Amino acid sequence: xxxxxxKNSYTIIFAIGxxxxxxxxxxxxxxxxxxxxxENERLEKxxxxxxxxxxxxxxxxxxxxxxxEDAPKLFGQYIKKQLVIENGSVAExxxxxxxxxxxxxxxxxAGKTRRLPLFVGEKDGKTFYIAPIRGKxxxxxxxGYVALDxxxxxxxxxxxxxxxxxxxxxxxxxxxxxxxFIGEHLLNANGEFKGITVAKGNGDPKxxxxxxxxxxxxxxxxxxxxxxxxxxxxxxxxxxxYFNKLKNK
Amino acid sequence: MxxxxxxxxxxxxxxxxxxxxxxxxxxxxxxxxxxEASIVMSISVLFVLAVGNVVIxxxxxxxxxxxxxxxQLIVVATLVIIVDLVLKAFAYELSKTLSVFVGLIITxxxxxxxxxxxxxxNGPWRSFLDGIGNSLGYAIILxxxxxxxxxxxxxxxxxxxxxxxxxxxxxxxxxxxxxxNNGFMLLSPMALIVVGIIIWIQRTxxxxxxxx
Numbered sequence: 001x002x003x004x005x006x007k008n009s010y011t012i013i014f015a016i017g018x019x020x021x022x023x024x025x026x027x028x029x030x031x032x033x034x035x036x037x038x039e040n041e042r043l044e045k046x047x048x049x050x051x052x053x054x055x056x057x058x059x060x061x062x063x064x065x066x067x068x069e070d071a072p073k074l075f076g077q078y079i080k081k082q083l084v085i086e087n088g089s090v091a092e093x094x095x096x097x098x099x100x101x102x103x104x105x106x107x108x109x110a111g112k113t114r115r116l117p118l119f120v121g122e123k124d125g126k127t128f129y130i131a132p133i134r135g136k137x138x139x140x141x142x143x144g145y146v147a148l149d150x151x152x153x154x155x156x157x158x159x160x161x162x163x164x165x166x167x168x169x170x171x172x173x174x175x176x177x178x179x180x181f182i183g184e185h186l187l188n189a190n191g192e193f194k195g196i197t198v199a200k201g202n203g204d205p206k207x208x209x210x211x212x213x214x215x216x217x218x219x220x221x222x223x224x225x226x227x228x229x230x231x232x233x234x235x236x237x238x239x240x241x242y243f244n245k246l247k248n249k
Numbered sequence: 250m251x252x253x254x255x256x257x258x259x260x261x262x263x264x265x266x267x268x269x270x271x272x273x274x275x276x277x278x279x280x281x282x283x284x285e286a287s288i289v290m291s292i293s294v295l296f297v298l299a300v301g302n303v304v305i306x307x308x309x310x311x312x313x314x315x316x317x318x319x320x321q322l323i324v325v326a327t328l329v330i331i332v333d334l335v336l337k338a339f340a341y342e343l344s345k346t347l348s349v350f351v352g353l354i355i356t357x358x359x360x361x362x363x364x365x366x367x368x369x370x371n372g373p374w375r376s377f378l379d380g381i382g383n384s385l386g387y388a389i390i391l392x393x394x395x396x397x398x399x400x401x402x403x404x405x406x407x408x409x410x411x412x413x414x415x416x417x418x419x420x421x422x423x424x425x426x427x428x429x430n431n432g433f434m435l436l437s438p439m440a441l442i443v444v445g446i447i448i449w450i451q452r453t454x455x456x457x458x459x460x461x
Binding site for chain 2: 006040068166
């Protein structure tokens with residue numbers, strides 16, 4: 001005898017019912033939790049930007065942000081100006097840090113002008129110019145913030161990723177990798193934009209040579225490393241006109 | 250009770266999901282380059298498999314057999330997404346650490362395998378125990394593989410340098426005697442070889458496990 005659960009009509013009704021229930025449940029949860037998730041993401045951006053300019057709670061070899069409670073206060077304290085560069089003109093915008101770099105990159109691809117956020121921070125009398133970057137790793141998106149001085153020398157970097165392999169590509173957000181960028185020059189000796197290459201076997205594992213436009217790569221994470229190279233080259237080059245103007249002032 | 254405890258103990262050795270059933274190999278290769286990642290993944294799978302097994306077991310009499318695989322997939326995916334959303338809202342830092350593993354959990358063959366082979370035919374309590382047992386069996390192998398890969402590949406354990414300082418010019422510990430990390434251990438094929446060695450040892454000790 002055929003079981004009740006083998007009937008086609010039962011199968012279809014079950015499938016429809018299940019989809020409705022699961023769909024409704026997930027949609028409800030997603031919309032109920034959305035404000036909290038967005039708030040978390042907003043604070044994280046502030047923490048990332050502050051991290052890049054050296055306002056963090058690093059201990060030993062692990063990278064630690066300032067706490068989420070302190071982030072808005074410290075962000076207001078250290079970030080003096082938030083700029084948006086559009087078509088060469090610079091404007092101040094106090095919500096520049098909320099600009100979605102992914103959307104702006106899509107805009108540029110579609111032939112429209114891209115808004116470039118830049119954050120000017122000050123700490124211990126030094127000025128930092130912090131720019132967001134975004135690119136592709138092995139599996140998914142990678143992104144970060146790079147703090148520069150007026151000569152385009154890296155003062156600090158923060159990288160993050162969506163789904164790089166734990167233990168390999170995911171290590172781009174470890175301090176041993178991010179700290180290697182500090183002091184590296186984006187320009188070469190002739191003042192041309194060179195970027196920073198994540199290089200395999202550059203014979204400089206301790207990263208003593210800050211002028212070679214190279215940092216040591218992570219073993220087993222070649223494609224993620226190449227992604228970092230590309231996003232630094234592509235996205236930071238867009239800020240070159242701004243820095244050129246800054247120098248000629 | 251003796252029967253129930255076997256549900257937990259069997260998968261640890263003689264019916265291990267990785268070395269005997271050869272399930273979950275994909276994640277055993279992918280994320281065992283570091284011990285910490287192995288442990289995090291094991292805990293995540295423990296949670297999803299135990300809860301998922303109970304849910305499927307409760308539904309076992311109403312699931313249409315023709316679409317049972319899809320139903321199982323929906324249950325895993327829903328569970329994982331709910332956990333991910335809740336963590337993002339209330340424990341953002343933790344969710345960032347775990348987000349990498351979410352995709353790996355949904356596609357983990359052990360989970361589908363246990364739903365199909367056990368939860369569909371057994372009650373919720375026994376399914377729960379089966380879930381715990383199998384994920385612990387999975388965890389043991391992951392942790393063993395992660396231990397050797399991190400130790401031999403990076404010279405660290407849980408991020409702490411246990412073999413000394415490998416940086417040229419300031420060599421300490423074993424490195425001072427000419428020892429070098431084996432970068433090959435960090436690549437996925439070496440995980441397969443480590444798992445292979447475990448299978449070899451296990452079957453040499455217990456000949457009953459060898460299939461004809």
